Amino acid sequence: MAGMNTTATESTSPTPKSAHTRQRILDAAAEVLSRKGYAGTRLADVAAVARVQAPAIYYYFSSRDELVEEVMWVGANRVRLHLEEVLAALPAHTSQMDRLMVAVDAHLRFELQLSHYATASIRNAGHVPEQIRIRPAAEEALYSRLWRDLFVAAQQAGEVRPDLDINVFRLLLLGALNWVVEWWNPRTRSLDELVATAQSMVRNGAGVR
Amino acid sequence: MAGMNTTATESTSPTPKSAHTRQRILDAAAEVLSRKGYAGTRLADVAAVARVQAPAIYYYFSSRDELVEEVMWVGANRVRLHLEEVLAALPAHTSQMDRLMVAVDAHLRFELQLSHYATASIRNAGHVPEQIRIRPAAEEALYSRLWRDLFVAAQQAGEVRPDLDINVFRLLLLGALNWVVEWWNPRTRSLDELVATAQSMVRNGAGVR
DNA sequence: CATCAAATCTAATCTAGGTTAGAATGGCAG
DNA sequence: CTGCCATTCTAACCTAGATTAGATTTGATG
Numbered sequence A, B: 001m002a003g004m005n006t007t008a009t010e011s012t013s014p015t016p017k018s019a020h021t022r023q024r025i026l027d028a029a030a031e032v033l034s035r036k037g038y039a040g041t042r043l044a045d046v047a048a049v050a051r052v053q054a055p056a057i058y059y060y061f062s063s064r065d066e067l068v069e070e071v072m073w074v075g076a077n078r079v080r081l082h083l084e085e086v087l088a089a090l091p092a093h094t095s096q097m098d099r100l101m102v103a104v105d106a107h108l109r110f111e112l113q114l115s116h117y118a119t120a121s122i123r124n125a126g127h128v129p130e131q132i133r134i135r136p137a138a139e140e141a142l143y144s145r146l147w148r149d150l151f152v153a154a155q156q157a158g159e160v161r162p163d164l165d166i167n168v169f170r171l172l173l174l175g176a177l178n179w180v181v182e183w184w185n186p187r188t189r190s191l192d193e194l195v196a197t198a199q200s201m202v203r204n205g206a207g208v209r
Numbered sequence C: 001c002a003t004c005a006a007a008t009c010t011a012a013t014c015t016a017g018g019t020t021a022g023a024a025t026g027g028c029a030g
Numbered sequence D: 001c002t003g004c005c006a007t008t009c010t011a012a013c014c015t016a017g018a019t020t021a022g023a024t025t026t027g028a029t030g
Helices: A018-039 A043-050 A054-060 A066-089 A097-112 A115-122 A135-158 A167-182 A191-206 B019-040 B041-050 B054-060 B065-088 B094-115 B116-124 B134-156 B166-183 B191-206
Strands: none
Touching: A018 A043, A018 A054, A018 A066, A018 A115, A043 A054, A043 A066, A054 A167, A054 B054, A066 A097, A066 A115, A066 A135, A097 A115, A097 A135, A097 A167, A097 A191, A097 B065, A115 A167, A115 B041, A135 A167, A167 A191, A167 B191, A191 B166, A191 B191, B019 B041, B019 B054, B019 B065, B019 B116, B065 B116, B065 B134, B094 B116, B094 B134, B094 B166, B094 B191, B116 B166, B134 B166, B166 B191
8 A cells, every 4th residue: 555655756646735744754764763773663752753643653654564664665765766876977988996986975975964764774674574674675686786786897897806706895895884874973073084985995905906 | 690700700609500591591592682683582582592481581680681781792792802812822923914814804703603692792782772782882892992903003014004094994894894794694605705805805905005 | 614534633452572470390408 | 308499480460562443633625
């Protein structure tokens, strides 16, 4: 019943007015989830942030888990769309290594500044019940493929050491980037510096000498 | 009451016999916690794995959270002791970069093969209630310092690029290593290859050209 | 205005799972 | 053997928090 109308395609039927409330609830859930994690997320908290009473949530979602699943899916989906967009906007002659640099930049900035959804998705991926992992996992797989393609292209172009296991390297890199949500504090460290260091980790760690 | 007798200092008083059961319970908790996460961990499951009834847990731990806290502390503590031990066993003339390589190796092998405690500790650090985060966090801080020292020494010895922000690099690296528990599958990939790739990420990513 | 439906609320349920009470068990000292 | 203390069990309890029922508000429409 619910599920697919968070992105584009605002069709005419699904109540144009207070679908606004649904959005507030979803945003609230993303926020709480990214901060407290799956275990610590109370529907009452979500409701409070959305300025609504808890049962109102059930008007839009049929269960707590469905709400969580939706947040995680939106999170994974948005990061992917963002990265695709950013990459598509690059001039055609951009080197493969530069594309990787841009990807690192986009991933970090998006997850840290633009989207509680992304943070929620990353932090809780391994902590939600099996059952609601499927749909978000499919999105994450697409995102993974995006990165794989970048690495494959870079290695084929001779911009990444030929002997490097790019699958393992990619997983390690994404781990490093994802884990940032666990320690990063905007008041302690500049985002620019973080991005620069992560980029150098890739450029020097994977690039040809 | 409980709490400190998991490491050394086996004093005479605390029932030498079936403190064995306490151990089974703790091991079971580590195992379940590392697999299901804080949210998904039922005392009944822990009890089942420990071949005991749930209430028996309360003979050794005063609450679920105390049990969890203990697992997390032991996890953090053991990794640290393991790393200290391994580093101490190195010949005095070992280069700083080689020490880093050994540290990467030790961290990965320990977290992936030797200890459910470590996995439990890593996966759940950011997901347990504030209250029980304190004691494990103190251990983690010591572990962090160990790594910081390694990087500082390596940079001072001129084996790590002088312009690299070693604090950020270290956090990124530990993120990469920690995140491995989220994706690593022993049947799919060889541990040796993983270790080698992670090491090259450090050697090339941080080392001088 | 009156009416209807959508949207939200208050109050009441229901249940998983942590926790407690108190009864058995079981080994060992005397 | 017998009593005792440590250990573990079974049965009961209790609460947080998800969910449901049904009333109430609100706002658009004729």
